[in-house]
Structures are given as structure tokens and as C-alpha cells.
Amino acid sequence: MKQQTEFNQDLIRFLDQATTPFHAVEQMAQRLLKAGFREMSEAEHWRPEPGEGYFIRRNGSSIIAWRHPEQEAAVNQGWRLVGAHTDSPCLKVKPNPELHRKGYFQLGVEVYGGVLLNPWFDRDLSLAGRVTYRSKDGAVCSTLLDLRRPIAVVPSLAIHLDREANSSRTINAQTFLPVLMGQTDEKPDFRQLLADWLMREGTGNLAQVLDYELCLYDTQGAALIGLEQEFLTSARLDNLLSCYIGLQALLDAPAAGAGQVLVCNDHEEVGSLSACGAQGPMLTQWLERLMPDVDNRNRALARSMLISADNAHGVHPNFADRHDDNHGPLLNRGPVIKINANQRYATNSETSSIFRHLAAQAGVPVQSFVVRSDMACGSTIGPITAGELGVRTLDVGVPQFAMHSIRELAGSADAHGLYRVLQRFMAEPRL
Template identity: 40%
Template sequence: MSGKELVQNLLDFIDASPSPWHVVKTIEAQLATQTPPWQRLDETAKWTLQPGGRYYVVRDDSSIVLFVQGQKPLAETGFKIIGAHTDSPGLRIKPNAASGADGLVRLGVEVYGGPILATFTDRDLSLAGRIAYKNDQDQIASMPVKFDQPLLRLPNLAIHMNRAVNEEGLKLQKQTELPLILATSTEEQLPPAYFSALLQQQSGIAAERILSWDLAVYDTQKGAFWGAESEFYADSQLDNLASCHAALQALLNADGMDATRVCALFDHEEIGSQSNKGADGSFLPDVLGRIALATATDGEDYARALAKSFMISADMAHAYQPNFPNAYDPGHKVIVNKGPVIKVNANHNYSSESVSAAMFVDWCEQAGVPYQTYSHRCDLPCGSTIGPITSAKLGIRSIDVGNPMWAMHSLRESAGVLDHDYMIRVMKRFFAA
């Protein structure tokens, strides 16, 4: 595929995946079209693996680890791992969400991670996530749900009532000013019952059987190309579904079969990764350990395999925005459409160090891909990634990289068309090395 075709494929991937639970379903749907087939492994069952076999494991519906079993023993090759995350910052619906007053039904929300809240105003919003319910066998089950139509809105306050907004910025009180307008209420209509009826209508599950939910607010506007030459693209959740998509494309299309290649895509990165399915949990160590057990790799050889392993932690990077020059280190301006970014932080908020950076540079040069290096301003707090967490947990060498993007954590983010192709190419080179 050309660079623009790859980005259109990415936009379709994002638009089909408005929540972490949908990300995993979208990936599973793509795997189902592949030849040879991919096999889903159950964590409660014994695993039998074959050299060259293609497998994946899902934990709690929103984290997934995919791997292609190498032809050579693990102790000889180690694991080649790319890690990314399936979640994005935003708003999540509260358990007792629906309330009615002043002739309107509103849904209460809680802030998830660190979104730019002002970007949620005056947008065509809707809901996506999963519900948990009792099935016909009286067992607890779950299923994804998605409302395609614009369902919700957060109308801005008119400038006549907020005269300083252009000088001071839009500030939203999280408890009282974020509830989303859903419907006009009537005296006969109780808001909780109305919301339950909506869930029933969308899922096909009787309202009394729906016990709980995880529902994210998303923007219904589709992704799009922009710029004089359509050299940029915009969508929600580029951080970090663009990295998930790049990793998946590299895994599906990489050459070389000697080493075991792994893509680990985690939920909960935006809130610290501390969960059973986050990067700070046991999911990836469990999967790698079970690969070793299923291939009769003893404890010492497994330790040898980890010592030979490498992980690329892929998460988007801050592109230079010339309207705000004081937000950047003058010596580390990374530019959209100029290649993947190596992210460096002396306090190890990123896992990159000189050797792993040199290795990544070498893979870029082999792939014919330009690269850049980013360091945050010293007087601004620096974000972090799954890289240091996973590298420390497994004891493996790692690097943090990402494609440059604008407006990270906005509901509408932007990036460069060329960079997505560049990232896939260097990831493929890494898997084949």
C-alpha cells in the first residue's frame, strides 16, 4: 500500500474502534481475514504452539498480545517486542449517570486520564464501550456496544456570559460543568430508565439483565486528510491507535521467521498502567513465560532469551507547533513528516538510552527511513510511557519512539501522512533483523 492508502487504512481502523474494547474487536476481525489463520489462545487452557504459528491472547476484552512463534529456540533469538496502548484520554460515563432537571436529561461523566477538556465542547459526541449482563444461562457475559449516531453534546457557554474566554481560556469545572446533554425530559420519563432503555435498544439485551457498563465518550466525526497536498491527517485517538496500527501492520507483513515476534497492546496506559491488563500488570510476562513453557524452554534458557530480547515502546511524540515556540526545547524541534522520533529523558521517563537509540538508528538507516530525536523542556513536566515499566518488569533493553503529532490528548489530533509509512517500515526492519 502507498503511504496515503496506509493512512486511510489507519483512519478506518480508528473510526471502527472508538473504545479500547472495540480496538481489540477490530484487530480480531482483521486477523480473521489473514492466511494462514491466527489462533486465539485461552489463558485458562493449556497451550500447544508450533514454529511459525500465529497466535493471540486477549485479557479482559481490551488488551491483546499477538505473537508469531519463531523457528529457532528462544534462547538463541530472544523476543522481538513492540508495545503500545489501546486507550486514549477522555470522558467515561458514571455508574448512576442519568439525571433530570430543568427539562433535560444529562449523563454524568468522569475524566479518564488527561484529555484537553475544552476540545469536547460543541462536538457531535456518542458512546462506545461494553456492557456486562446475565445471559440466558444465568451467567455473567460481556459485549461491545456502540452508538453510531450523535447522541450527546457539551454546549459551550456563550461569549456574552463568559467575556474573558479568549483571554483566559475555557476552564470547565469537572463535577458540575461536564455532564452531557442527552435528551429532553418529561414528567413521565425517569432518566435512569430512559438510559437503560437506550442500552437495551442498542445491545438487544433486556434492560433488567444489564448489570454494569464501561462506556467512553467519543467523537462521531470520521478521520480526514487535510493540507494543501493532503499531507496531514486528523482523527481522534491518534495517541495511541496510530502506534497500535503501525505495530500490527509490521507484524502481519514482516519478513524473517527465526525469532518470536510479539505485539503487546495494553489498556490503561493513560491512567498509569496499574491493572491486571495494563503494562504494569502480569499480562505480558505471563504470555512470554507461557510461550517458554509451551516450547519446553527451561528457566535458565528463558532468562537467556529475555537477556537477548528487545522492545520498541511506540507512543506518539510532540511535533513542533510554530505558533507556540516557547513550549519546546529549541534544540529538539521534531517536525511532522520528517520521520519517527526517538524520545529521550535523563530521568528515564522514557526507556531510551544510548545503545538502544543507536540500534533504532541503525534499523532506520537499513529501512531508508529518516529519524529525529526529542527531549522535553527542562522546566515542564515530562510524560511517560509503557517503556520504562515493561523494560524494568522484564529486564530487557528498550527504546521509546513515536511519530510526531499535533494537539496530543485533544479530541481531534493531527499527524503526517509520510510518518506512518516510515514507522511501519522501521518496525518491519526490526522484526526481520
């Protein structure tokens, strides 16, 4: 229990700092550097040394970290890969967001991913992301911004003015969601506001803000709740929970002959097709650079396996009929193997058996999820990566409630349980 408590306390610190994909990758990079991993640039020639740890970033929002194996060991034992994604559904600020109505200053927003919109109303919101600017010496630079304080809200309309709100409310993303920032006599220049915020935070050489990628987020921090602190509640559990679990498994796994890899891609929530998404070339290009010989690379992949870690739908006690009766995962009952006959998940009987075997060795219970036969199934980076790389793949995740809400809920025991299994997976010499 002590190890689980310490694990969850550090997980909470990570979740509170990782407010956007850019900040999540920065947090992971700092933890890797502290553990002795070295960052490598994709623009430079690589000379990785066996036994050493390395990582690369792309777009500042995707990351691949690995312990480099001996070439012969990589061919004979393959790679142990854990995959997750850094992005979460949210509201993003539009390029020309300024709205000035009735003396109120608002920002127009765009919905990113499959957001559960109702919970975004009446929350204390802040702003974070990446800002690109021209410096005083004429260079184009980028920096991260996180205001870390409530500056905005999406107020609900009073029930007296919307009598059907509790029975038939439909949210119009264009007209209902502009966020309230303050009261002004004139419409402010949002880019100038960004410049002022950055200069106050120490960006002294800024001449002009050129563009930005900014998300709104809930300032309420992650927490353990419940009578016995059975639950973990936070924003962005889908899928920063898996990013953290995979990172800790990589850092804490014992040395092995096989290569040990964590890959966390951006843009999963919008289809993964981008230069840094799972349907893009990032992982394939990385492996081709490390193993340029095609025959050796294919032999290594034949002995490799990817565990795609992305949260699963736990059985909600108020909506238990939304699950297949025999495949309803419960919180705090172990990680969930996700299965779909139509390949929305990449699990097969061999990869699920390997995971069950490793979980039994670690003393961790395992559950299964299959969507109801009369409902559509979501997907993950698992089938995409399997199709791009040709590697055996398993889809697994921690069960949770309120997926894609501004605040989600998981069991406080499950993340640590999955971490223990992934540690064993990273060190397994034969699969």
C-alpha cells in the same frame, strides 16, 4: 506513494471503528484472524506450534499477538517486541449518571486520563464501550456497544454570560461537563436505555443491564487534510496510531527465527497499574507460559528488544518556545526517538543506535525529542515494561499536535515510515 496512500486509507478505517479500547482490540483480533492467527484462551492449556501466529486478549481491552518461534531460535535470537496502548483520554459515563434539570436529561461523566477539556465542548458525541447484563437464562454476559450516531453534546456557555471565557476560563469537570442528551418530563433510567439500544441491535436474550464501561467520543471521522493532504486528523491518534502500525508490521514482516510480538495494553493513560496494564503481570505471565525454563527465558530476554511506540510532541509553530531548540520534531520528517535522562523514556544509546541503523536501511529519516530542561516530562509503557521484564527498550513515536485533545493531528507520511522500520525490526536476526 501508492503504498502510503493505501496504508493511510486502511488506518482511517481502523481509527473510525476503534472507538474504545474494547473496540480497538476487537478490530485487531478480527484482522489477526483474517491473517490466519489463532486466538488462545488464558484459561486453557497452550500448545503453540513454531511458525504459527497466535493472540490472547485480557479484559477485552489488552492484546498480545505473536508468531511463535522454535524454542532454540527464541533462546539464541530472542524476541522482537513492539508495545503500544489501547486507551485514550476521554469522558466516561458515571455508574449513576442520570441528571434531570430544567427539563433536560443529562449524563454525569468522569474524566479519564489527562484530557484536554476545552475541545470537548460543542462536538457531536456518541457512546461506545462494554455492557454487562444478565441474560434471560440467568447467565452473566458482556457485549460491545457503539451507537455510531450523535446522541449528546456539551454546550458552551454564551460569551455574553461568560465575558472572561477567552482570557481566564477554568473548566470545572463536575459542573461544566455533564453531557446534554435530550428533553424529558421525567428522569430516564439510563440502564433501561442501554437495554433498549442493545435489544434493537440484536441482543435478544437480555433480561437486565448490570453494569457498563462506556466512553463518549466525537462522531467526526478521521481524515486526511491540508493543501496536499499532508496531515492526518482523528480522535485517539494517541495511541491507536501506534497500535495499527505495530499490527501491520507484525502481519507484514517476513518470517524470522526470533519471536515476533505485538503487545497493546490498556490503562496507560492512568498509570498502567492493572491486571491488563503494562505495570501488571500480563506480559510476564505470557512469556513464562511460552518459556517455562528460567535459564532459557533469561537467555532469550538478553537477546530481545522492545520498541515502545507512543506518539511524540511535534513542534507547534505557534508555540515553538515550548521545545528545546535542538530537539523539536517536525511532522512528516520521520519517527521520533524519545530520550530522557531521568528514565521517563527507556531509550539508551544502544537501542537508539539499533533503531537508527534499521531506519537507515529502510530509507526513513529519524528525529530526536528531549523535553526542555525546565519542563516536566511525560512517560510511556517503555520504562514500565523494561522494569517489569528486564528487556532492552527504545521509546519512539510519530510526532503529533494536540495530544490528548478530542481531535489530534499527525503527518500523513510518518505512520507509514515507522511501519517500514518496525517491519525490519521484526525480521532482524541479531540485535
